Amino acid sequence: MYVCNCNGIRERDVRHAIAAGATRPAHVFKACDSQAQCARCVCDMRKMLDEERQALRFAAE
Numbered sequence: 610m611y612v613c614n615c616n617g618i619r620e621r622d623v624r625h626a627i628a629a630g631a632t633r634p635a636h637v638f639k640a641c642d643s644q645a646q647c648a649r650c651v652c653d654m655r656k657m658l659d660e661e662r663q664a665l666r667f668a669a670e
């Protein structure tokens with residue numbers, strides 16, 4: 610499933626970027642050799658980053 614239609618960034622690309630240390634949408638774009646264009650995907654990227662942060666928090670408890 611595509612998260613960013615402008616750059617062809619898929620959900621798995623975002624998850625790989627997060628696993629590699631991305632903590633902000635800008636980091637995800639950089640990891641995918643792209644940059645924000647319309648920025649409609651930024652909210653979805655933030656949700657994925659928040660979900661990952663929460664998962665790590667629960668895992669640490």
Ligand code: FES
Pocket residue numbers: 612613614615616644645646647648649650651
């Ligand atoms: S959908 Fe990601 S920059 Fe447009």
